[in-house]
Amino acid sequence: MAIVTDNILMQLVRGTLGKQLTIYERNGQIIMAAKRGPSTKKPTQKQLEARHKMTIASARAQRLMADPEIKAYYESLAGPGQNAYNMAVKDAYRSPEVQNIRLEGEDVVVTAKNEFRVAEVEVKVIDAEGVITESGQAVLGRNRIDWHYKATALPAGGKVIVVAENLPENQTVKELLLT
Template sequence: MAKSENNEVMFGARGRVGNLVVFKNFGNNQTVIAKRPKRPDNPVYTAKQIEVKQRFREAVAYAKGVIGNPMLTEDYQAFAKPGLSVYNLALADYCKSPEITLIDTSNYQGQIGNQIRVRAIDNFRVTEVKVSIYDSTHTLLESGMAILSANNLDWIYEATVLNSSLLGTKIIAEAKDTPGNTTLETMVI
């Protein structure tokens, strides 16, 4: 493999030359010349590979939809770093679900008005967080949407139902992002 940096003759060259070599461009004015990869004529894919290929097809369709929607394009453009297109950011957003890193019940004693804090992050934006509270017999006590706090990182849910027995109480937090990916985390008190 050969690398060519800041070469005015090779700058922007990409694609293949016959069945011998391929030219690849990278964002920092770098062109790589490599041997053409060989692929089998009739590849056999595992179930996991087929699943990943299908997910990627869906991500491509989502990213194209974002590009076709001026409002979504504007939203993604505001988050796109230099060298990262709206299309690539939308593609990555579809492929990555939000992550719940914390369910804080230190301010929840089972009383109406007590708060549960959920920290949810995503590579683009978490759009909503739902909190459900179950008692020790797995009966749903309450469920509702949390409110994004001023730090734009934590979501606060305020209890609306009295929970007289905290021991064994199960808190389920569900975070959703712009493409609709969801993540569930459970905590038992």
């Protein structure tokens, strides 16, 4: 790979020359590289899983780009050489992280993070028999990381299930056993 500078001919040429050389532009720089061909190796299981995950992320990102507000949000986060779609794919590739669930009296406080933003957090309270006694949306706190849910009762022997979701609708589920 070579980066071309101060060559008027290369300023105008893009594409593949024969079957040997490719000339393209990335981040304002002109790059010459040997033409790559398709791999002759069979993809590994991890590669196939990553490709499948990327296909899903791409489809979710395309759906997000249809909403002008969300597109503007991702556009505001894009750096040099990036665009809103790149940011949306990056967001759709990863799920939010539920770092902590803690109880403060009858309040359930959930610490959830995402590289971009957590869209919503749902809290379900389940009794010892496995019946959902209540559920609802948590409210984002002032620190923009903690989500608060006011439970009416937290039954002993039950559990609290938390579902954090980001803009592309990736979900992370975590539970806390009540003692």
